Amino acid sequence: MTTLQDQLTLPNGTVLANRIAKSAMSENLSNKTHEPTPVLINAYKKWAKSGSGLLITGNVMIDSKALGEPMNVVVEDKRHFEKLQEWANSVQETNTQLWVQINHPGRQAMDQINNVLKAPSAIPLKSKGRKKATTKIPEALTHEEIEDIIKRFGTTAAILKEAGFGGVQIHGAHGYLVSQFLSPYANVREDDWGGSLEKRARFVLEVYKEIRKQVGPDFPIGIKLNSAHFQKGGFSEEDSMKVIELLSEAGIDLIEISGGTYEAPAMMMGNRKQSTKEREAYFIDYIEKARAITKTPLMLTGGFRTVSVMQEAIASEELDVVGLARPFTLFPNIGNEILEESRSNFGVNINKTGVKGIDGMMNIIWYEAQIKRLGLGKKPNLKLSAWSVFFNYLFLIFKFKLTRK
Incomplete structure (x- = not known):
């Protein structure tokens, strides 16, 4: 029977030390030049000692003119190469792999900090929370x-x-550019990049092929993919299954399953029917179907909180890696605690303001604040004020906009 402690060999031969992974979270801990900062690197040094087999960074942008958040790290050339090396070395002398999630936001770039938005089609974002609804139409x-x-x-x-990083993950979920190309709602192109699913999937397959061409066969490439967009006319479960087949045939090394977009944020809320609550994992029904069509290793993220449920999920062999995100911010030693069975539950309760519009943002920025505490050498603060987090974030946006003028 497969257990959380077991190693996992990926298709290209890379070995993960166990079945526990930190899924990507927005850190928003770069600076005005978009390089990795000591605070960001220190947070990963802390997580490197967590005992987890895999850490996946928050989204790193491929273009400084297309930012998802004001303080994203950007890697488009080697100008910050030494800092990148320092970040990659944060897992030295551990058995933990460190992969970088790479991303382009497309129309989901924050219009407060980007002069021009680009997308597959000229369809504006209609969302809530930090990625606010906008009248700005992307080009x-x-x-x-x-x-x-x-x-x-x-x-x-x-x-x-x-x-020196151990691998990369393409961000193909949550409504960012790759996800936009896949969605018939966001992509209404009539050329070779839109229309049929095969044409909509062309972009992600070309991205994978280009990365593989530049990094070679031995470097792991994963993808975070939506089970569905959970919005009318969007990327469906049937579409997602077909894309999994296409990526598996192409040779991708690890497929992480999530769901939703900022217009329909299922990655935050999940499928909340009673059976899902009891099983914790938001997208477990989907991954059971995905397992039937691919042998590519599957990682499931969203909802896992108790060790017994994680163990049962891995033992079922319907998934190969348990992905955890928010619990890492409040339990930075989480991998060791799971494997040593010294803690059985990793529930998280976010502090909120009581203002609906602001509290949508708290699902991201409250945890960013906890990551910053880790990077500053502080302990997580379960009582961290939501109002202080909110006003600090507004100040960050204001300061960033001043530097862009």
Whole structure:
């Protein structure tokens, strides 16, 4: 019977020490030049000692002109190469792999900090929370711009490999650019990049191929993929299954399953029917179907809180890796505690303001504040004020906008 303690060998031969992974979370801990900061690196040094087999960073942008958050790390050339090496070395002398999630936000770039938004089609974002609804209509990408973005994904991955990171993950979920191309709601193109699912999936497959060409066969490439977008006319479960088949055939090393977009944030809320609550994992029904069509290792993220449920999920062999995100911010030694069975539950209760519009943001920025505490050498604070987090975030946006003028 497979257990959380067991190693996992990926298709390219890379070995994960166990079945516990930190899924990507927004850290928002770069600076005005978008390099890794000591605070960010120190947070990963802390997590490197957590006993987990895999750490996946928050999204690193491939283009400084397309930012998801004001303080994203950007890797588009080697200008911060030494800092990248330092970040990659944060897991030295451990059995933990450190992968970088690489991303382009497309229309989901914050219009407060980006002068121009680019997307597959000129369809604006209608969302809540930090990615606020906007009247700004994105510009539809030209064929040449699409080719440039594909090349950028490969260049970024090659730089990260040279810096010493263990792998990369393409962010293909949560409504960012790859996800936008896959969605018939966001992608209404009538050329070779839109229309049928095969054409909508062309972008992600070309991104994968370009990365593989630049990093070679032995460097792990994963993807975070939506089970569905949970919105009318969007990327469906049937579409997602087909994309899994296409990526598996192409040779991807690890597929992480999530769901939703900022317009329909299932990655935050999940499927809350009673049976799902009891099993904790938001997208477990989907991954059972995915297991039937692919032998590629599958990672499931969203909802896991108790060790017994994690163990049962791995023992079922319907998934290969348990992904955890928010619990890492409050239980930084979580991998060891799971494997040693010194703690059985990792429930998290976020502090909120009571104002609906603001509390949507808390699902991200309250945890970013906890990551910053870790990077500053402080302990997590379960009583951290939501209002202080909110006003600190507003100040960050204001200060960033001043530096961009």
